Each structure stands twice: as C-alpha cells, then as structure tokens.
Amino acid sequence: MKKLLLFCVASVLLSGCATTVPVKQKFPEAPEILLVDCDKLDKIGKDKVYFSDFLKTVVGNYNKYHMCAAQNAAWKEWYTETKKIYDELNKQ
Amino acid sequence: MWIINWLPEFVVHLIFLAGVIGTIAGFVLGFLPFVGKYKLPIQIISLLLLSLGVYLEGGLAEKAKWELRVKEMEAKVAQAEAEAAKVNTVIVEKVVKEKEFIKVKGQKVIEYIDREVKVFDENCTVPNVAIKAHDMSAGNELPIEAPKTEGETK
Numbered sequence: 416m417k418k419l420l421l422f423c424v425a426s427v428l429l430s431g432c433a434t435t436v437p438v439k440q441k442f443p444e445a446p447e448i449l450l451v452d453c454d455k456l457d458k459i460g461k462d463k464v465y466f467s468d469f470l471k472t473v474v475g476n477y478n479k480y481h482m483c484a485a486q487n488a489a490w491k492e493w494y495t496e497t498k499k500i501y502d503e504l505n506k507q
Numbered sequence: 508m509w510i511i512n513w514l515p516e517f518v519v520h521l522i523f524l525a526g527v528i529g530t531i532a533g534f535v536l537g538f539l540p541f542v543g544k545y546k547l548p549i550q551i552i553s554l555l556l557l558s559l560g561v562y563l564e565g566g567l568a569e570k571a572k573w574e575l576r577v578k579e580m581e582a583k584v585a586q587a588e589a590e591a592a593k594v595n596t597v598i599v600e601k602v603v604k605e606k607e608f609i610k611v612k613g614q615k616v617i618e619y620i621d622r623e624v625k626v627f628d629e630n631c632t633v634p635n636v637a638i639k640a641h642d643m644s645a646g647n648e649l650p651i652e653a654p655k656t657e658g659e660t661k
Contacts, residue, residue, distance in 0.1 A: 438580045443591050446599045456645035459638045466631040467624045469638070471617055476645060478613035482606055489602045496594045504587045 440504075443497045449490050453483035511566045519567050523560030529553020 456476045459469060511519070533550035536542045542549060643650055 438577055438584060440584055441588070443588075444595070446595045446602075448599050448602055458642040458645045460642065462635055462638065464633055464638060465625075465628040466633055467620050467628050469633045469641070470620050470624055473641070474613060474616050474620065478609060481609045481613075485602060485605045485609060489598050489605075492601075493594065493598050496598075497591050500587050500590045500594070504583050 440501075443501070445490075445493055449486060449493060451486070453486065454479045456480075511563065511570050514563070516567065519560070519563040522556055523564050526553055526555075526557030526560040530557050 456479060457472050459472055529549055530553045532539075532542050533546060533553050537546050640650070642648075
C-alpha cells in the first residue's frame with residue numbers, strides 16, 4: 416500500500432518534468448537571384464587584339480564586377496532586413 | 508505535463524469533482540448512515556482525490572495558457588514569414604532593376620568605345636605582355652615568368 420502511494424506521488428510530481436517545443440521557426444529563404452554565383456571575368460585569349468577590343472573586354476569585366484557588387488549589396492540588405500524582422504519576433 | 512496530455516480532460520474534471528463531493532460528504536454529511544459508517548476512508552480518499560484534482564486542474568489551466576501562447580507565437584511567426592517574403596520581393600525587384608541599369612550603362616560605354624576609341628586601333632597596338640597580364644589578372648592566376656635567356660642568367 417505504501418509503495419503504491421509512493422508510486423502515485425512520484426508519478427504526479429514527475430508529471431511536471433515533460434516539456435515540448437511546439438513552435439518551429441523555419442530558416443528564412445533567401446531570394447534565388449542572390450544565390451547565383453558571380454560571373455567569371457573574361458580573358459582576351461588572343462596574342463593580338465585591337466585596342467578597342469581590349470578595352471571592351473576590360474569594360475565588360477568592370478560590368479561584371481558592378482553586377483556582383485550589386486548582388487553583394489542586396490545580400491547585405493536581405494540579411495539586415497530579415498534579421499530585424501526575426502529579432503523583433505523574438506523580442507516580444 | 509505528460510499526464511495532462513495522456514489523460515482526457517473530462518477525467519481531470521471528474522477527479523476534481525469526485526474529490527469535492529467526497530470531501531463535502533466526508534466532513535459535512537456524516538449524519539447519513541452510509542457516510543457515517545465509512546466516514547474516515549471517504550475523508551482520506553476524497554482529500555487525496557481533491558489534492559490530485561487541484562494539481563491536475565492547475566496543470567490543465569497552465570496547458571491552456573501555453574496553448575494560447577503557442578497560437579500567438581505561431582501567428583507571429585507566420586507574420587514574420589510574410590514580412591520576410593515582402594522584403595524578398597522588394598530586394599529582388601531592386602537587384603533586377605539595378606543589374607539592368609548596370610547592363611545599359613556598360614552598353615553605352617561599349618558604344619562610346621566604338622565611336623571614339625576605335626579610330627585609334629590602327630595606331631595603338633596592345634603589347635602581348637599587357638594581354639597576358641590582363642588575362643592572368645582576370646583568371647586570378649600567378650604570373651608565369653618568361654624563361655630567362657642565356658645572357659640574363661649570367
């Protein structure tokens with residue numbers, strides 16, 4: 416009888432120990448456009464080339480840099496804005 | 508509390524109700540013949556039931572409170588996801604527009620080269636080493652030194 420009573424008391428006391436985490440937060444999805452790799456820079460690839468063509472390749476490479484820089488800036492903006500949203504959520 | 512998850516809600520109420528009724532019966536209705544005969548066991552059992560019932564009712568109330576908080580949190584998470592999706596849309600639009608501008612500007616510079624620089628093509632030759640230097644830089648490669656002639660090694 417005593418053992419039964421002890422078991423009942425123990426199970427009631429232990430019943431408070433179980434906890435679950437019911438709300439799951441998904442890792443925020445970044446836009447596909449930001450996941451694209453930066454273009455590789457173009458090479459001349461010839462021994463002789465006109466100056467204007469040489470310059471065009473250089474300009475094309477600068478363009479690729481600017482594209483990549485824009486993408487990088489967008490990544491930074493995405494991180495800052497998304498962090499702000501999720502920080503706000505966890506603050507409340 | 509696993510016991511709350513495992514026990515149906517009505518059982519908890521039933522335990523509490525039985526405890527209350529038993530306690531009243533054991534302590535107040537002792538003058539009734541049946542209750543009077545088993546007064547002590549009724550008092551002990553009903554007090555135990557009442558204690559357990561109060562404990563479980565407390566757990567049930569706590570569970571309800573947590574469920575409410577979970578629902579609130581779920582709503583907030585959904586709202587955050589919607590806001591994040593909005594941010595994504597804004598960023599995508601911005602990047603697409605910016606890349607388009609960059610492309611157009613690059614095209615304008617190419618047009619400028621065709622118009623203003625092309626005329627110097629005949630007079631201005633690009634040395635082979637300059638092309639090599641450019642290509643090495645574009646490919647992020649180390650410069651390959653030309654093999655030194657016999658005179659240079661001495």
